[in-house]
Amino acid sequence: MSSFFSSQRLMLVVLLLLGCQQLASSQSRIGVLNFRCGGLQPTFRDYLLGPTGADASDCKALQDAVMAALYADERVQLIAHSEQEAVAAERDLQRDEDFLEGYVVDQWAVQGVEYFLTGYISISGQKINLTFLRAADQRPVIQEELSFNAGLLSKPEDRKALVLTGLQRMLTKLFPAEIPLVKVLSGSKSKARTILIAGGTKQGFRRHQELSVKTMVIENNQGEVRTRAVRIASIVVEEVESEHFSRCVIMSGGREIREALDNGQEVFVEVL
Known part of the structure; x- marks a missing residue:
């Protein structure tokens, strides 16, 4: 039994090392x-x-x-x-x-x-x-x-x-990153007004910075299935709350954001 757990631990260490190597190679x-x-x-x-x-x-x-x-x-x-x-x-x-x-x-x-x-x-x-x-x-x-x-x-x-x-x-x-939309902070059932995003000082965000909100759309063109990012809203950083989070005001596209979230679509933010 002890040899089984030892082999499991060894495998875990190997996987962690491989993960670190993959991260380093992608940097x-x-x-x-x-x-x-x-x-x-x-x-x-x-x-x-x-x-x-x-x-x-x-x-x-x-x-x-x-x-x-x-x-x-x-x-x-x-x-x-x-x-x-x-x-x-x-x-x-x-x-x-x-x-x-x-x-x-x-x-x-x-x-x-x-x-x-x-x-x-x-x-x-x-x-x-x-x-x-x-x-x-x-x-x-x-x-x-x-x-x-x-x-x-x-x-x-x-x-x-x-x-x-x-x-x-x-x-x-x-190195543009896809910043996830964490949650809707205020609005109605049909339209979002303010949102929280998973990006802050670590990404260099600042107050009044304009950002783009996008979602992935699946397209079937004559049997060829592809995905592409589509811009659905424009937001402005209202407050950078920490290294990892910012509160944003939606300037346009509040209904589209709410609809995408209700449909379970991936919604993310990109720097313009």
């Missing part, structure tokens, strides 16, 4: 390049090879915050790589900047990085720029520019919160 691999602070807008080479500028401590703090957020995000896999150590080692042997740039990119490629994330902070310009680039060709995929107050009103904590909010918005756009 997009992200490499974070050195954030830059200073005056001129840096080039891709600057992110790879150059110094980070006069405000290096501020850049490092924001970069660390972003890396911690990516490490905790289940949608991506953060690939750590000490590229500056690699550059320093190669710089003693090879002075060609073009060679160094290619060398560092190759080091990331070996680890299967799909996207680079770069960050640029201009204290004087009161802006923070985050950019996801495709690793294959270093072309920008999505970009976010954020503004903050400078001078005595400028606080590192505010910039950190701003960067993390912008990061979540970018991840939501880059």
